Amino acid sequence: MFDSLANALGKAYRAIVGQKVLTEANVDEGIRAVRQALLEADVNFQVAKDFVADVRQRVLGQKVIESVEPGQQFVKCFHDALTDLLGGQALGLPVAPTAPLVLMMCGLQGSGKTTTCAKLALWLRKHKKKNPLLVAADLQRPAAVDQLQSLGKQLSIAVYAEAVTAKPPEVCRRGIEFAKSRGHDVVILDTAGRLHIDAPLMQELQQVQQQCQPHGVLLVCDAMLGQDAVNSAKEFHSRLPLHGLILTKVDGDARGGAALSIVKVTGRPILFAGVGEKPDDLEEFDPPRMAGRILGMGDVVGLVEKAQSVIDEREAEAAARKLQKGQFDFEDFLSQLHMIRKLGPLKKVLGMLPGVGSMLQDVDLDDGHFRRIEAIIQSMTPRERRRPDLIDLPRRRRIAAGSGNPLDAVHGLIKQFKAMQELMKRMGRGGGLPPGLDGLLGGGGAGPGRGPGGAGGFPGLPGGRGFPGGGFPGGGFPGGGLPGRRR
Numbered sequence: 001m002f003d004s005l006a007n008a009l010g011k012a013y014r015a016i017v018g019q020k021v022l023t024e025a026n027v028d029e030g031i032r033a034v035r036q037a038l039l040e041a042d043v044n045f046q047v048a049k050d051f052v053a054d055v056r057q058r059v060l061g062q063k064v065i066e067s068v069e070p071g072q073q074f075v076k077c078f079h080d081a082l083t084d085l086l087g088g089q090a091l092g093l094p095v096a097p098t099a100p101l102v103l104m105m106c107g108l109q110g111s112g113k114t115t116t117c118a119k120l121a122l123w124l125r126k127h128k129k130k131n132p133l134l135v136a137a138d139l140q141r142p143a144a145v146d147q148l149q150s151l152g153k154q155l156s157i158a159v160y161a162e163a164v165t166a167k168p169p170e171v172c173r174r175g176i177e178f179a180k181s182r183g184h185d186v187v188i189l190d191t192a193g194r195l196h197i198d199a200p201l202m203q204e205l206q207q208v209q210q211q212c213q214p215h216g217v218l219l220v221c222d223a224m225l226g227q228d229a230v231n232s233a234k235e236f237h238s239r240l241p242l243h244g245l246i247l248t249k250v251d252g253d254a255r256g257g258a259a260l261s262i263v264k265v266t267g268r269p270i271l272f273a274g275v276g277e278k279p280d281d282l283e284e285f286d287p288p289r290m291a292g293r294i295l296g297m298g299d300v301v302g303l304v305e306k307a308q309s310v311i312d313e314r315e316a317e318a319a320a321r322k323l324q325k326g327q328f329d330f331e332d333f334l335s336q337l338h339m340i341r342k343l344g345p346l347k348k349v350l351g352m353l354p355g356v357g358s359m360l361q362d363v364d365l366d367d368g369h370f371r372r373i374e375a376i377i378q379s380m381t382p383r384e385r386r387r388p389d390l391i392d393l394p395r396r397r398r399i400a401a402g403s404g405n406p407l408d409a410v411h412g413l414i415k416q417f418k419a420m421q422e423l424m425k426r427m428g429r430g431g432g433l434p435p436g437l438d439g440l441l442g443g444g445g446a447g448p449g450r451g452p453g454g455a456g457g458f459p460g461l462p463g464g465r466g467f468p469g470g471g472f473p474g475g476g477f478p479g480g481g482l483p484g485r486r487r
Contacts, residue, residue, distance in 0.1 A: 002089065004271065009067055009222070009335065014329060016315075016342070020449065023290070024060065027059050027060060027074070028056070029051050029054060030074060031055060034052055034107060034276045035048055035049075035052045035468050036056065037332065038051065038052070038257065038260070041257040041258050041260075042174050042227060042257030042258060042261075043257035043261055044227065044230055044257070044260075044261035044264070044265065047085075047260060047265065049332060050264070051081060051082075051085055051260075051264075054081045054085075054389055055077060055078055055081045057083055058077040058080065059073070059074055059077045059078075063239045064449055065232065069235050079288075079291050082294065083287045083288045083301060084287075084292040084293040085263065085264060086124050086260065086263055086269075086270070086285075086287035086291055087263045087285075087287045088269075088271035088287055089287065089288070090269070090286045090287065091148070091244060091269045091271065091286065092213045092284075092305075092405065093216060093243075093244075093271065094216040094243055094346070095215075096215045099180075099184075100133070100176070100179045100180065100184055100185050100186055100187045101183040101185065101186045101187070101215050101216075102176060102186075102187045102212060102213075102214040102215050102216075103120070103186065103187065103188050103189065103214060103215065103216050103217075104172075104189045104191065104208065104209060104212065104214035104216070104217045104218065105120075105188060105190055105191060105195055105220060105222070105246075106191050106194075106217065106218070106219055106233050106240065107115050107194065107206055107219055107220035107222075107236075108152050108193055108194065108221075108222065108225075109141070109193035109194060109195065110193065110194060110222065110451070111220045111221060111222040111247065111248055111411060112220065112248040112274065113138075113191075113193055113220040113420070114144055114147050114148055114151070114190055114223065115151065115248075115274075116248055116272075116274060116282070117134055117148065117151075117188050117190045118134065118148070118151035118152065118155060118157065118279060119244070119274065119279055119281070119282040120132075120188060120272065120281075120282065121134055121152075121155070121157045121186070121188055122157065122278075122279050122280060123272075123282050124186055126280070128452075129184050131183065131185050131186070131187045132149055132157060132158075132184060132185075132187070132188060133158050133159070133160055133175065133179045133182070133184035133188070133455045134151075134157060134158065134159045134160070134173030134181075134187040134188050135153055135159075135160045135161075135171065135172055135176075135187060135188065135189045135190060135289075136148045136149065136159060136160065136161040136162075136171070137168045137171045137172050137175070137189050137190055137191050137208070138168075138191060138192040138193065139164045139166065139168055139171070139192060139193070140192035140193070140194075140201070141192060141193065145161050145164065145189075145290065145309050148161070148190055149161060151279070153210075155279055157184070158184065160175040160179070160361055161481050162174070162180050168191060168192065168207075168208055169204070169207045169208045169211045172189045172191075172211070172212045173211055173212055174207050175187060175189065176212060182443075189212065189214065191204075191205060191208060200381075202235075202239055205239070205240060206239060206240065209240055209241075214225075215243075216243035216244070217240050217241060217243055218242070218243060218245070218246055218271065219233060219236050219237075219240075219242050219244075219245050219246070219268075220245075221233055221245055221246070221247055221248065221258070221262060222248055222249055223247045223248060223249050223250050223258055224249050225258065227257075227261070229258045229259065229262060230258055230261045230262050230265050231264050233245065233262050233265065234265055234266060237266045237268065242266065242268045243268070243271075244264070244268050244269050244270065244271035245263075245268055245269065245271060246270070246271055246272045246273070247259055247262075247270055247272070247273045247274065247276070247285070248273075248274040249274060250273040250274055250275050251274075251275050251276050251281075253263055267283075267447060270282070270287075271284040271285055272283050272284060272285055274298070282443060305485045315453055328420075328421060328424065329384035329385055329386050329387070329388065330377050330384070330386070330388060330417070331382070331385045331386060332381060332386070333377065333417070334374065334377045334378070337370060337373065337374060337377075339371070339390060340369055372403070372405055372409065374411060375403035375404060376399060376403045376405055376409065376410055376413055378402075378403070379398075379399045379400075379402035379403040379466050380399055385397075388417060388418060390406070390416060391414060395412070396410045401438060403428060
């Protein structure tokens with residue numbers, strides 16, 4: 001969602017980079033470019049005006065440090081101002097003096113509120129070791145109760161529901177009593193979606209809040225709505241004591257301005273961001289890290305945390321030892337591919353590395369490349385995976401036919417894999433690179449199937465323990481670098 005904003009802001013502060021001295025003239029030039037970038041990203045006009053005034057004051061009031069370039073100082077001031085605009089430091093969920101913690105979810109129709117309730121319950125169970133209860137209080141939308149019950153069954157999360165003829169405030173009150181009797185320490189109330197101009201339904205929300213006294217009221221906002229999301233947030237905030245916001249559809253192609261505007265207009269922070277359709281695609285919103293991603297600084301901490309959550313460290317370390325001994329086989333490689341795919345789309349993962357996001361702007365990374373490699377390996381027999389040297393021409397033809405790939409693709413994968421094994425054997429013995437293998441670790445020019453800048457190997461990801469060799473096995477990717485093509 002923030003890609004267009006990040007690109008526009010990058011062009012804006014690039015005008016400052018390279019300047020020997022920060023003067024009012026060149027600062028104002030950069031400020032004008034920043035203001036234009038914000039308005040193009042659908043940021044509220046008054047919010048953009050206040051923001052650039054804040055940046056200008058910070059930059060011109062900044063003491064010049066001789067060892068730091070003026071452009072870098074400008075970016076630092078810009079990052080600090082953007083962090084403050086996004087809410088400063090992460091706030092987190094409220095704390096209840098006694099269990100259960102009651103969270104009331106509200107939002108417009110179609111904002112993804114019911115799905116977000118289930119995502120939040122799953123996040124609380126995985127990351128906070130809670131035992132959540134979902135209360136189906138959306139009695140307006142047809143099948144809303146059935147949807148929540150289906151999600152609860154899918155995720156093994158308890159759901160309290162009553163007949164659709166009941167009154168939502170009473171359902172919520174009885175749901176909280178049910179949670180107390182069954183030992184649930186978090187209750188999430190899924191109220192009906194509504195229009196902010198719908199007075200009766202807004203009054204119903206107020207009744208739920210007054211009767212149940214939730215510890216936190218969370219507003220679910222659709223990031224695709226742009227400025228209308230800001231208007232609805234203002235209306236909800238005027239009627240309810242909002243604790244924080246949850247942005248949905250952040251993985252969409254919205255221009256990102258709504259996220260910057262909502263925090264400023266309501267004074268409430270963004271707590272979570274929905275970054276995909278899967279139940280575990282909910283991330284805590286951390287303003288400093290998000291500001292860094294918008295400015296192209298990446299989010300290495302977020303990447304490492306994501307890797308730690310999906311990668312089995314013991315299995316990865318065992319694979320690393322086998323790799324160093326030259327005993328790494330296709331079974332191990334397939335296991336590593338499965339771990340990598342759990343991180344999410346390749347372009348999204350690489351975009352969390354500093355400076356890589358802008359490099360990938362015009363590159364279409366083909367995640368289907370992983371599936372094709374998996375298909376080839378899975379078409380091998382267990383014996384062939386453990387002993388690639390057994391795979392002669394007739395076997396390769398069978399593997400190609402079974403995987404739906406051309407024979408050349410099988411030849412290429414096996415050749416690269418054997419070269420990688422030989423490389424790691426030599427490195428494990430302290431030797432140099434075998435002749436002709438320099439391209440495996442990033443040599444060569446740009447070409448079909450290669451990543452940006454012609455990188456033939458896959459760059460090592462941070463937190464090397466989870467990725468043998470500091471990246472994909474051997475630091476290179478069988479098949480010739482980053483899967484993808486230039487647009």
